[in-house]
Amino acid sequence: MLKLQHISKTFNPGTVNSKTVLSDFSLELQDGDFVTIIGSNGAGKSTLLNAISGTFLVDQGRILLDEQDITLLPRHKRAAMIGHLFQDPLKGTAPNMTLEENLALSYRRGSRRGFSVGIHREDRELFRKTLARLGLGLEDRLTSKVGLLSGGQRQAVALLMSTMVTPKLLLLDEHTAALDPATAQKVLDITREIVSEGHITTMMITHNIASALAIGNRTIMMDQGQVILDIQGQERENMTVEDLLARFQAKSNKKLDNDRMLLENN
Amino acid sequence: MSMYAFQGAVELGLIYALMALGIFVSYRILDVADLTVDGSFTLGASVSVVCVLEGHPVLALFAGAIAGSLAGIVTAFLQTKLKIQPILAGILVMTGLYSINLRVMGSSNVSLLGEDTVFTWIQELLGEDYGSLVLALVVALVVCILLGLFFNTQLGLSIRATGDNEDMVLASSINANFTKTVGLALANALVGLSGAMLAQYQGFSEATMGIGMVVIGLASLIIGEVIFGNRTVVRNILAVVLGAVIYRIIIALVLETNMAPGDLKLISSLIVAIAISYPTIRGILNQRKLRRKGDRNRA
Numbered sequence: 001m002l003k004l005q006h007i008s009k010t011f012n013p014g015t016v017n018s019k020t021v022l023s024d025f026s027l028e029l030q031d032g033d034f035v036t037i038i039g040s041n042g043a044g045k046s047t048l049l050n051a052i053s054g055t056f057l058v059d060q061g062r063i064l065l066d067e068q069d070i071t072l073l074p075r076h077k078r079a080a081m082i083g084h085l086f087q088d089p090l091k092g093t094a095p096n097m098t099l100e101e102n103l104a105l106s107y108r109r110g111s112r113r114g115f116s117v118g119i120h121r122e123d124r125e126l127f128r129k130t131l132a133r134l135g136l137g138l139e140d141r142l143t144s145k146v147g148l149l150s151g152g153q154r155q156a157v158a159l160l161m162s163t164m165v166t167p168k169l170l171l172l173d174e175h176t177a178a179l180d181p182a183t184a185q186k187v188l189d190i191t192r193e194i195v196s197e198g199h200i201t202t203m204m205i206t207h208n209i210a211s212a213l214a215i216g217n218r219t220i221m222m223d224q225g226q227v228i229l230d231i232q233g234q235e236r237e238n239m240t241v242e243d244l245l246a247r248f249q250a251k252s253n254k255k256l257d258n259d260r261m262l263l264e265n266n
Numbered sequence: 267m268s269m270y271a272f273q274g275a276v277e278l279g280l281i282y283a284l285m286a287l288g289i290f291v292s293y294r295i296l297d298v299a300d301l302t303v304d305g306s307f308t309l310g311a312s313v314s315v316v317c318v319l320e321g322h323p324v325l326a327l328f329a330g331a332i333a334g335s336l337a338g339i340v341t342a343f344l345q346t347k348l349k350i351q352p353i354l355a356g357i358l359v360m361t362g363l364y365s366i367n368l369r370v371m372g373s374s375n376v377s378l379l380g381e382d383t384v385f386t387w388i389q390e391l392l393g394e395d396y397g398s399l400v401l402a403l404v405v406a407l408v409v410c411i412l413l414g415l416f417f418n419t420q421l422g423l424s425i426r427a428t429g430d431n432e433d434m435v436l437a438s439s440i441n442a443n444f445t446k447t448v449g450l451a452l453a454n455a456l457v458g459l460s461g462a463m464l465a466q467y468q469g470f471s472e473a474t475m476g477i478g479m480v481v482i483g484l485a486s487l488i489i490g491e492v493i494f495g496n497r498t499v500v501r502n503i504l505a506v507v508l509g510a511v512i513y514r515i516i517i518a519l520v521l522e523t524n525m526a527p528g529d530l531k532l533i534s535s536l537i538v539a540i541a542i543s544y545p546t547i548r549g550i551l552n553q554r555k556l557r558r559k560g561d562r563n564r565a
Contacts, residue, residue, distance in 0.1 A: 076441045080439040105440070
């Protein structure tokens with residue numbers, strides 16, 4: 001499904017600020033995999049997702065999605081196949097446009113935009129149905145500007161937008177981290193539902209180790225741009241949070257220093 | 267103000283409204299301060315007078331719009347592909363256009379005295395009293411309708427989203443460089459059309475006629491939005507047109523008070539500066555008030 005072959009990325013090469021974030025990184029995902037990613041601050045988790053979605057081009061290596069080489073494809077072309085959600089709920093939606101206009105834009109993902117009407121009547125019906133599934137009461141607010149919605153609502157909408165046209169790959173970069181616990185749980189539940197329904201191959205960064213083990217079918221732990229632990233199946237089912245922390249210390253010779261992780265597990 | 271002067275102000279306002287709509291597209295929709303306008307306005311006028319002298323007044327309007335859109339495409343290319351800051355890209359094209367405009371006209375000003383223009387034609391057809399007004403009104407209306415329709419098409423939505431949240435646009439698999447280019451081409455086509463109309467209306471074109479157009483356009487935009495609101499795109503478009511007309515009426519009133527016409531640009535700049543900084547100034551004043559209140563409560 002997704003193949004990352006020996007990719008490397010160094011920011012500001014040749015300067016004092018030179019920083020190698022990914023070095024000779026390889027990973028292979030099966031169709032329908034739901035991988036959770038954990039690791040310390042600066043381990044390269046977000047950089048990995050950004051490399052896949054095309055925020056920047058990698059220095060070395062190849063990225064294959066469904067046998068197609070996307071290594072040099074610009075970001076907006078990859079976006080036709082890849083959904084990418086960020087921690088900041090403001091990033092995924094256009095605040096000064098209405099809810100239905102936002103949805104209409106993402107509904108045409110991967111197809112050309114021409115001079116035909118932006119929102120057809122049957123589109124509205126579909127949007128209303130899709131929004132009703134969220135259970136946030138948004139189906140009656142199609143003509144509200146998205147900027148008026150709360151952070152949690154906007155993130156839920158952004159999630160819908162990136163999955164309305166089922167992507168081949170969904171990248172979630174701590175997409176619930178900026179939300180209050182109840183809303184975060186709700187968005188997470190919706191995520192699981194959408195992912196399992198569309199059988200979407202997904203990579204999710206999280207700082208919550210417990211949910212990293214509970215959600216999905218595979219967990220990888222990153223440190224200094226490398227995978228230091230990759231578990232699935234029986235081994236993963238038997239793993240506890242304590243085991244995982246111990247494994248991390250043994251592998252990297254240091255304590256897990258993700259500040260939020262520590263706060264939540266102490 | 268005499269009825270005659272008032273009607274003249276409305277006619278000019280409707281012609282300048284096209285330019286203000288161009289500013290609306292770049293400044294409000296795309297969220298880019300596009301300074302190309304000072305140059306593309308004169309470019310539209312230059313191309314227009316050349317076509318009129320060749321005997322094609324109607325073609326002149328289309329040629330002016332197309333020339334303007336080409337200027338917009340050049341600015342967009344500098345911004346998106348060559349990564350020059352938007353403001354500087356506009357200044358570069360505007361400055362370069364000064365030389366091009368002189369080349370197009372062949373001299374620093376061209377008179378259309380005795381030539382057939384769209385305005386002389388329409389006056390022959392509808393009479394001298396209201397001919398020009400009707401033409402200016404019809405063109406402005408048609409442009410408004412087309413713009414309103416366009417910004418609700420899929421491409422139009424994409425352009426609006428580009429100015430609102432570029433991240434979201436890229437994530438929706440839209441090429442933001444393309445939408446920016448279309449947007450700037452459209453904006454400057456409107457500006458070029460406005461220049462082409464004005465040259466025929468006033469019967470001449472000169473190399474310096476575009477100076478200060480950005481500020482005039484912004485002033486019209488802001489006046490219109492303050493008075494008529496900007497809740498929806500269609501409403502905003504109408505507000506800009508009305509704002510441009512009101513701006514011209516204000517100018518006509520000011521001119522009647524024996525003020526030097528040369529001072530007008532200063533006044534326009536002040537209007538824009540005050541209007542744009544208004545929220546900040548209000549914030550500072552509110553904070554002062556709160557602080558004074560706090561002092562009083564402590565005392």
